[in-house]
Amino acid sequence: MSGAGSRRSHVIDIRPLTQSPPFARLWVGTLLGGLGAQLTLTAVMLHMFALTHDTFAVSMIAVAGLVPMVVAGLYGGMLADHFDRRTVALVAASIGWSATVALATLAWTGLVNEWWLYGLSIVNSAASTVASATKAAMTPKLVGTHLIPAAAALTGITTGVMVMAGPALGGLLVAAFGYPITYTIDAVLTLSLFLGLATLPRLTPEGETNRPGLRSIVDGLAFLKVAPNIRMQFVLDVIAMTFGQPIALFPALGVVLLGGGEVTSGILMAAIAVGVLASSLFSGRIGTVRRQGVGIARAIQAFGLATGLFGLVLFAASMGWSADDVDAAHPDVPLIVLACLCLALTGAADNISAIFRQTMLQAAVPDAVRGRLQGIFMVVVAGGPRIGALFTGTLAGIALWFPPLAGGVVIVVLVGVILRLATRFRAYDAENPVP
Structure with missing residues (x-):
């Protein structure tokens, strides 16, 4: 069951972080940006309930974003197979960050309503899907094939921290400081993702690629x-x-x-x-x-x-x-x-x-x-x-x-x-x- 150069330790392999500085910067940016995204997700659900007092309205946040998320996953993957993946991820992250900034602005001005929460959550979810798919496609070039399992395990660290700490911290921030500050903190944390992406090398797909369009998506399927x-x-x-x-x-x-x-x-x-x-x-x-x-x-x-x-x-x-x-x-x-x-x-x-x-x-x-x-x-x-x-x-x-x-x-x-x-x-x- 063992391959060449296998590690004997059961402790997580951190070589992707030590041997690939671009991956390390992207990993830190993803961790902080993902934590901010969990803050906003929690705040949006609490905000929706505060506005509507309706649990069905809260549940519809996830339902409303399903179809856009599916479309974004297919379309974003197509873009990542044609253009520089660093650029695709940066554009997607910029759109998601803009949606968070808009939420913060509306909250500070008191103009936010349930339709803004739905619409901007959908934009954020779709942009996050494109960015996540594109970043995952980058990994083999950043760390090398032999370190892909270790990089995937490090992704599990970010997931665990985000899911465990994000909702709890989001609830505490909303209770202590309110929605505007919580959304603003997410906008600040997401800036770290831009640093991780902007410092990456150019990452263009290898091999023959299709022009963006329906045919490219069909070929992928x-x-x-x-x-x-x-x-x-x-x-x-x-x-x-x-x-x-x-x-x-x-x-x-x-x-x-x-x-x-x-x-x-x-x-x-x-x-x-x-x-x-x-x-x-x-x-x-x-x-x-x-x-x-x-x-x-x-x-x-x-x-x-x-x-x-x-x-x-x-x-x-x-x-x-x-x-x-x-x-x-x-x-x-x-x-x-x-x-x-x-x-x-x-x-x-x-x-x-x-x-x-x-x-x-x-x-x-x-x-x-x-x-x-x-x-x-x-x-x-x-x-x-x-x-x-x-x-x-x-x-x-x-x-x-x-x-x-x-x-x-x-x-x-x-x-x-x-x-x-x-x-x-x-x-x-x-x-x-x-x-």
Whole structure:
């Protein structure tokens, strides 16, 4: 399972930061800019509720941005495969930053309303999708093929920090200083991303590229027909996200099953991010794994197993095995701790799967189509959890514990069957990457 030059330490491999100063600057800029984006996302949701007092209006922020996000992922990937990727990312980041500045200006002047929040959030989300897909397509040139797994693990660090610290910090800033200052802080933090992007070398795609247009997008999608390994990882990710996304249950769990109200809901969400962060910090040996197709499948099965265990914890809570009466003031602490452990495992397993998937995508896909495939990857990542929310919301009417328990079983069994049948995916070798 080990390749040449593999590291023996389990601690995260930081060589991409020490050996590639351009990647290091981009990583720091992405971390700070992403943290600012989480501040704004949290502030926008709180701001929308303050204006409308309607949770449906808050949920529509994500729904309204789905189609623009899909379009941006496909279109942005096409641009990244034709133009200098540094320029594409800079333009996308500039558009997103302008939307944040507009939010801050409207908040300072008192002219903000729900339609401005919807519109500027959509612009911000679409721009972020283009920038993220383009930055991911840059990675192999910045760090070299041998350090792609380590770079993917470092991306997990940024994700964990953003998801864990961003919402909490955003809520505190809004409560302490208000919306204008919170939006302004995001605008300042995002400037660090410009520094990381502006100092990059010119990064033009290698090989024959298509002129921007519908044909280029179609050709990118058509590449999946001759890329069974990439296609299979997309399928497995959709399975995981469809049947293993219990986040929609969190508000109800804090009220009717585990107790503790909104505090419990926030703790459950943070537990996932803790798992992501921990698995990245101890990802040093991931780069030595050659059978990355098997690694993806096993990580997703572990994700399904942890999701199923989370469902069992909720079942225990429904039976009153730990506490008879729970409410916002009386949480069931032992079961909340067990639930958090299960969710931390889901976050860790999902992150390990993501490291393998991103490594395969960046190493096996030719540079000339890598931007478009990263755009499709962003669409899968964005769309899967929304399908999962529908699955969870539909089955939650049976019982709150049923969606994660049933979903976890489906993931473990279905992924096992697919891995058994997908011989090429099972045989994928990181030392001879074939899409």
